[in-house]
Amino acid sequence: MAKTKEEIAAHNKAYYEANKEEILVKRKVYYEANKEKELVKRKVYYEANKESISATQKAYREANREEIAVRRNIWRAANIEKSRATTRRWSAANKEKRAAKQARRRALKLKQIPVHLRECPHEKKRLVEIYKLRGIISEATGVQHHVDHMWPINDGGPHWSGNLQIIPAEENINKSASVCEETKATIIKSLYTFESERSI
Secondary structure, three states, rough: OOOOHHHHHHHHHHHHHHHHHHHHHHHHHHHHHHHHHHHHHHHHHHHHHHHHHHHHHHHHHHHHHHHHHHHHHHHHHHHHHHHHHHHHHHHHHHHHHHHHHHHHHHHHHHOOHHHHOOOOOHHHHHHHHHHHHHHHHHHOOOOOOEEEEOHHHHHHOOOOHHEEEEEEEHHHHHOOOOHHHHHHHHHHHHHHHHHHHHOO
């Protein structure tokens, strides 16, 4: 009598559990001997299944957020220097992403990110692009520039790409922390228009 899928899966699982170490050693040896071929195969598979892999990973992270945080903290505590070096390398290679993340963290603390934009990938990308542009302008002009909230978030302005401008650092430092009512009204209207267009 032919076995069902469930029986085959249970048999394979039991076999794996009983021979775990041996199987892992074999896999490692095979991978080392066929590294280039395996990397190409993985890359091809990833490119063909990028969206479903991304969705699966996101669902796993959402369902296991606390467990992942605990594992990450345990690893960091056991690998402090390696963790710091990794963070430094990432920060150096991703200055605009780091700046965007820091601005987001500050805005979240002040509760100034519009709710519908908190998990929006397009908005996240726009913010990173603005910080990238700031770096390009600073390098091209030789003058340090800042990304500035036209309506400051300390004064109730939203942390939103439509409320950002790139201005010289000196101008930003000397800028007032408040803004005129006309500018506020324009930003509110623009954000409302932006929300309406997204919902269509």
